[in-house]
Amino acid sequence: MAMNIKRIGVLTSGGDSPGMNAAIRAVVRTCAFHNVSCIGIYRGYQGMIEGDFKEMGARSVNNIINKGGTILKSARSKDFMTKEGREQAYNNLRNSNIDALVVIGGNGSFTGGLVFNQEYNFPVIGIPGTIDNDIYGTSFTLGYDTALNTVVEVIDKIRDTASSHNRLFFVEVMGRDAGHIALNAGIGAGAEEILIPEEDMGLDRLLDSLRKSKASGKSSSIVVIAEGDKIGKNVFELKDYVDENMPEYDVRVSILGHMQRGGTPSCFDRVLASRLGVKAVETLLEGKSNYMVGLLKDEILLTPLEHAVKGKSQIDKKLIRVSDIVSI
Amino acid sequence: MAMNIKRIGVLTSGGDSPGMNAAIRAVVRTCAFHNVSCIGIYRGYQGMIEGDFKEMGARSVNNIINKGGTILKSARSKDFMTKEGREQAYNNLRNSNIDALVVIGGNGSFTGGLVFNQEYNFPVIGIPGTIDNDIYGTSFTLGYDTALNTVVEVIDKIRDTASSHNRLFFVEVMGRDAGHIALNAGIGAGAEEILIPEEDMGLDRLLDSLRKSKASGKSSSIVVIAEGDKIGKNVFELKDYVDENMPEYDVRVSILGHMQRGGTPSCFDRVLASRLGVKAVETLLEGKSNYMVGLLKDEILLTPLEHAVKGKSQIDKKLIRVSDIVSI
Amino acid sequence: MAMNIKRIGVLTSGGDSPGMNAAIRAVVRTCAFHNVSCIGIYRGYQGMIEGDFKEMGARSVNNIINKGGTILKSARSKDFMTKEGREQAYNNLRNSNIDALVVIGGNGSFTGGLVFNQEYNFPVIGIPGTIDNDIYGTSFTLGYDTALNTVVEVIDKIRDTASSHNRLFFVEVMGRDAGHIALNAGIGAGAEEILIPEEDMGLDRLLDSLRKSKASGKSSSIVVIAEGDKIGKNVFELKDYVDENMPEYDVRVSILGHMQRGGTPSCFDRVLASRLGVKAVETLLEGKSNYMVGLLKDEILLTPLEHAVKGKSQIDKKLIRVSDIVSI
Amino acid sequence: MAMNIKRIGVLTSGGDSPGMNAAIRAVVRTCAFHNVSCIGIYRGYQGMIEGDFKEMGARSVNNIINKGGTILKSARSKDFMTKEGREQAYNNLRNSNIDALVVIGGNGSFTGGLVFNQEYNFPVIGIPGTIDNDIYGTSFTLGYDTALNTVVEVIDKIRDTASSHNRLFFVEVMGRDAGHIALNAGIGAGAEEILIPEEDMGLDRLLDSLRKSKASGKSSSIVVIAEGDKIGKNVFELKDYVDENMPEYDVRVSILGHMQRGGTPSCFDRVLASRLGVKAVETLLEGKSNYMVGLLKDEILLTPLEHAVKGKSQIDKKLIRVSDIVSI
Incomplete structure (x- = not known):
């Protein structure tokens, strides 16, 4: 019942x-717009579980739209995986008169929300927040x-120095089990080769490709590797392997790491966040629960959290072909 | 006939x-991939018209994926609007054995391509290149x-100084007759109000909105205005109007201008460009003509150039509501 | 007396x-380091004057080192130009047990601090904060x-579009009566000509220079103009003048405006701020007053506020010659 | 003899x-300005040694002022360490009528230039180009x-995610044997602790400092480590050591690597480069040799290459104290 929702929690x-x-x-401002309290x-x-709550009015979120990270902070909670933990959490929500939850996070966070909903019939809407783009x-x-x-x-910066020295760089990027970041950033950075978990190109084909690249007159090469790649060697072992098999290359490794999680959000991410936040709250106010809000085919749509x-989320296999062509 | 295409021109x-x-x-590398010459x-x-042509091999486009502007340079051509000009252009293409054209540009460029095709039955594919996002x-x-x-x-930078001084800024952005940039960048920048050609909010509602914003406790305000906005006053007149009617505000104007056309492309634009370039050439090689390649609902699709x-291209009216809510 | 300083105000x-x-x-953390209270x-x-004070501990300035603007906000005060205003201010300081002041600002702010010191013998140290670099x-x-x-x-972005279209751009930058920004950013941006208040090049020489630039084979030109320039025409009049006298150019104007005051500080500015802030507080604690802290010849030094x-602050005239040479 | 110099080589x-x-x-444009040929x-x-030379006119360096890397490419040369190599190099210079050299590089490059000068009395001027700031x-x-x-x-990006998760990050930066980058970027990034080769703080003091930082209420910590640091453990061993001794911290490592060598130069570096380039050529034209041009106490000055x-180049020890204070 939409009528019942007077206070929404967000995490x-x-x-x-x-x-x-x-x-x-x-989320906070959509609550304010609809005269619903937001915690x-x-x-x-x-x-x-620990009852670490704070009322949030429209002005409490001034000047944060362009800030990286999360002012609500994040954590992984082992306690929430226990029945006792969830019970404690439920009691805290009840005591604070919170009627519904918006959960901003990834797959693990949604699973937690789903279990919580099933146990306590507590309204939950998910907003997909992760750099990995691995959410259905x-x-x-x-x-x-x-x-x-x-x-x-x-990688543009690395390319500057790579092409000044005719070097080969292996650049490892994030993405967990998915190759979205590697594949798209690899194309965007003009990588000569991209290694993703979804496709095991094999060491032989990699060497072939590098040889072809060299033969074609390229002065430097960038290979982008997804952290979840399954070529069977980690990025340092790969370097050793190429060092051994292609001594003509001066190979370097760069692991980009956590910087990828931070930074001022792009305009696209800010607009997407605004649209998803509005939709999440209004979906709860319509009395619905257990959905994730998402952007599909240019529209903000609901997907059952269970799905x-x-x-x-599959990578677009056509992009692999695009990469092969434009890196010729 | 796909068989006929041995050389493609790009502009x-x-x-x-x-x-x-x-x-x-x-475009250049897809030609190289398919062993087609590219000019x-x-x-x-x-x-x-002037026969300013140059053969382009795969290596001629090294290290340009991250550069703003266009290495082929651009110009507006009055001569091409005359029959004589187009005839000269056709003769040049024929003499250089160019069989088909890829035109990267906006509406005016496509119109030129369409006329040229109708007169000489010359294969043309368009790639939509403009910051205005105003192409169907x-x-x-x-x-x-x-x-x-x-x-x-x-605007993030302007916000720094605006909020240090409790000021109101009118920021004019590009977009020609369309409000895409203003609406999306306005939401992304957390603008208090957004004026676009598609909606005449009227001066009274603007003042109302600014008063409400002040009353709500906001210390600074940003109003984003599309250059094609139809509120009936230019941005300097608007400033004068608000100065007169809301003396409590210290109003400043900033016209962003041509910097909006330059800069290193985002990853999204680089990937989109790669996909569109591949598709443009392969569409010509399939024997098709008079299409624009575009991204619709997450897919690269063809639209007849005539359409x-x-x-x-319509703005998403739902975004106006999103803006109203998140700027509360 | 250094012994007396138990609480320092900063604005x-x-x-x-x-x-x-x-x-x-x-400033806040140096106070904390020396166990002095900071307001x-x-x-x-x-x-x-209004007594708008707040105690600041070391943790109150977490995560602001990289933020543009000022969390203390800034304002111009007419009241402080009156004897009554300054008396009120003095009484507020006394009532709050503030013993000394650190004033972060420009010339006008230092003048205010100097007058205040002379009237009430109140210890003041200045930190030069302005983008104009016009402080002795x-x-x-x-x-x-x-x-x-x-x-x-x-200007890099403007150059992208300028060189794609063979255009001439007049870019107006800040700097008040000084040409520091124009001269240095002009050299940094590779400007063909730089107009600064310290040198009136005259309209004839400007045209000459532009003609020479065109003749030398340059495809685009950027002219950087200081807002305080004294060539006798504002930037729009300059455009009209060149339009009339050099119709071969397609002239555009860009006024950069307030964005120049905002943004994440560079590493240089952050380190400089840290050094100046430490020195300002420790100078007060040594019992000194009426100095500005500054960076001269790679050393943090004191200059009497009166000086x-x-x-x-003079521009380095040799830079004008450097600009003439490298823009050949 | 200044009269003799008609052609200058640059590398x-x-x-x-x-x-x-x-x-x-x-360098190229100063040659053009003085009607001297540049190779x-x-x-x-x-x-x-290989005679890989190319004449460079003023227009050949258009639009490179803002590009990272080097269009002349760089390499380390073992052959130049042999007498035969240098003889070949000398013969190539003579055959191409090159009268003098401008060498842009670091210590090793200057040593090479010095040896070459001593053997062949060939005029050489050095321009200090390295990110490490380790040149006297x-x-x-x-x-x-x-x-x-x-x-x-x-590090600003890493801080976003660090403070969202209450983490400790070890960030390794470049600098070879010198702590300039670590010390200055550490202060600029608000690092809690900075480890540099010039000061061995010891593992005990590091733990102390981290404990104090935690106790003071800081939610996240960044430790910046120079690659040449001599604390006796590499950055991964350091992580293990802290993991063991301070289990309350969630420790992560980030090695920034080669991205530090690339990127669009700052305005400061562009202006400095322009000033040094002009001075290098004009010093040769004055008949001088064996100097490095540099910026000392705000002036462009000559230092004998031998010195x-x-x-x-010493770090400014006062900065260590500044860091200790502002990270309180």
Whole structure:
């Protein structure tokens, strides 16, 4: 019943991503717009268990739309995986008269929300926030576009020095089990080769490709590698392997790491966060629950949280061909 | 007949936009991939008339994917609007054995291509390149995403100083007759109000909104105005009007201007350019003509050039409501 | 007497500049380091008159070193120009047991501090914070280096589009009566000509220079103009003048405006702010007053506030010659 | 004899750094200004041995002032360490009528130039180009300021995610045997602790400092480590050590690597490059040799190459104290 919702709690959970603050702002202000109270829950589910709550008015989210990270902070909570933890969390919500939850995070966070809903019939809506873009039900997760820009900006810098020295660089990027970041940032950075978990190109083909690249007259090469890649060697072993087999190359390694999670969100991520935040609150106010809001085919749509959690966001295989062509 | 195409010409025309170089690179390399010759035509249709051509191999587009502007340069051509001009252009293409054209540009450029095709039955494919996002048949034009990031980054800086001084800023952005940039960058920058050509909010409602914003406790305000806005006053007149009617505000004006057309393209624009460039060439090689390639609902699709030219890309009206809510 | 200082007030005044927050942080933490209390005074001298004070501990300035603007806000105060206003301010300081002041700002702010000191014998140390770099006694004012980077980044973008279209751009930059920003950012941006208040090149020489530039084969031109330039025409009149006298050019104007005052401070400005903030507080604790801290010949040094206020920071005339040579 | 110099060769050698292209541009154009021919020598001393030369006119360096890397490419040359190699190089210079050399690089490059000068009495002037700022005779090397900005921008991003998760990050930066980058970027990034080769703080003091930081209420910590640091453990061993001794911290490591060498140069580096390039050529034209041009106490000055090579640029020890205070 929509009528019942007078106070909404919002939390961020799991790995943080750029745009989370913009989403918090949108949730808080949509509550204000509809005269619903909004409670910020700190440190994700752990803060829910510890009752780390704070009322948030429209002015409390001034000047955060362009800030990376999350003002509500994030954490992984082992306690929430226990029945006792969730019970404590539920009691805290009840005692604070919170009627519904907006959970901003990734797959693990949604799974937690789903279990909580099933046990306590508590209304939950998810907003997909992760740089990995690995969530079913949305073409873009919050922070993914920003992370792509961060990666190409860094590889642009590496390219400067690579092409001044005719070097080969292996650049490892994030993405967990998915190759979205590697594939898209690789194309954007003009990488000569891209290694992703979805396709095991094999060491032989990699050497072939590098040889072809050299033969074609390229003075430097960038190979982008997804952290979840399954070529069977980590990035340092890969370097050793190429060092051994292609001594003509001066090979270097760069692991981009956590910088990919931070930074000022791109305009795309800020607008997406605003749209998703509005939709999340209004979906709760319509009396619905257990959905994730997402952007699919240019529209903000709902996907059952259960599907989001079970499904898998596929990379666009056509992009592999695009990469092969434009890196010729 | 696909069989006939042995050499493809590529040009950029109209206002330049970030991503044009990435598209040129993709066109050149897709030609190389398919063993088709590629000719760069300098300064748009004017260079076509003057025979300003240059063969482009795969290596000629090294290290341009991240460069703003267009290495082929752009120009507006009055001569191409005459029958004589187009005849000269056709003769030049024939003499250089160019069989088909890829035109990267906006509406005016496509109209030119269409007329040329009708007169000489010359195969033409268009790639939408403009920051204004005002082209029917694609959800994103090349350069639009980059321009949005440029605008929000600048307004972030203006916000720093605005909030240090409790000021009101009118920021004018590009977009010609369309409000895409203003609306999206306005939401992304957290603007208090957004004035776009598609909606005449009226001066009274603007004052109301500013008063409400002040009353709500906001310490500074940003109003984003599309250059094509139809409120009946230019941005300096608007300032005077508000100065007169709201003396409590210290009003400043900033016209962002041409910086919006430049800059390193975002990852999104680079990937989009790569996909569109591949598709443009392969569409010609399939024997098709008179299409624009575009991104619609997450897919690269073809739209007849005629529709692209006659149609109009609409803003998403739901975004106006999102803006109203999140700027509360 | 150094022994007497138990509580220091800090304020920002005049136009804000990037690095002010880093300076506030350094002042607050140096106080904490020496076990001296620190009071933030909001909105400059106006807040001093209105008693808008807040105690600041070391943790209150977390995560502001990289933020543009000033968390203490700034304002221009007419009241402080009256004897009554200053008396009120003095009484507020006394009532709050504030023993000394750190004033972060420009010339006007220092003049106010000097008058206040003379009337009430109140210890004052100034930190030069302005993007204009027009203060005697320091080679670099806080925010100047960041503003230079902002300007060259924007002109880089304008250059992209200028060189795609063979255009001439007049770009107006800030600097009040001084040409520091124009001269240095002009060289940094590779400007063909730079107009500064310190040198009236005259309209004839400007035209000559532009003609020479065109003749030398340059495809585009950027002319950087200081806002205080004295060529006798504003930037729009200049455009008209060149339009008339050099119709071969397509001339555009861009006024960069307030974005130059905002943005994340450069590393240089953050380190400078940290050094100046430490020195300002420790100078007060040594019992000294009426000095400005500054960076001269790579050393942090003191300059009597009176000299800072009366003197004028000169541009390095040799840079004009450097510009003439490298823009050949 | 100044009269003799009709043609100057310019090369970049050693690790590349942002601003090298701006320096090449200044050298080329200063030659053009003085009607002296300029020859670009590719790939440093190796290209000198192989005769990889190209005449460079004023227009050949258009639009490179803002590009990272070096258009002349760089390389390390083993052949130049042999007498035969240098003889070949000398013969190539003579055959091409090159009368003098401008060498842009670091210590190793200058040593090579010095030996070459001693053997063949060939005029050489050095321009200090390295991000490490480890060269005696200049307060700033080319690329150092840009590298500092790159590092603080990346650590700003890491801070976003660190403070969202209450984490401790060890961030390793470049600098070879010198702590300039670590110390300055550490202060600029607000690092809690900075480890540099010039000061072995010891593991105990590091733990102490981290404990104090935690106790003071800081939610996250950044420790910046110079690659040449001598604490006796590499950055991964340090992480293990802290993991073991301070289990309350969630420790992560980030090695910034080669991105620090690339990127668009800052305005400071562009202006410095322009000034040094002009001075280098004009010093040769005055008949002088064996000097390095540098920026000392705000002036462009000459230092004998021999001193530059033997000396060592010291860090400013006062900055260590500044860091201790502002990170309280």
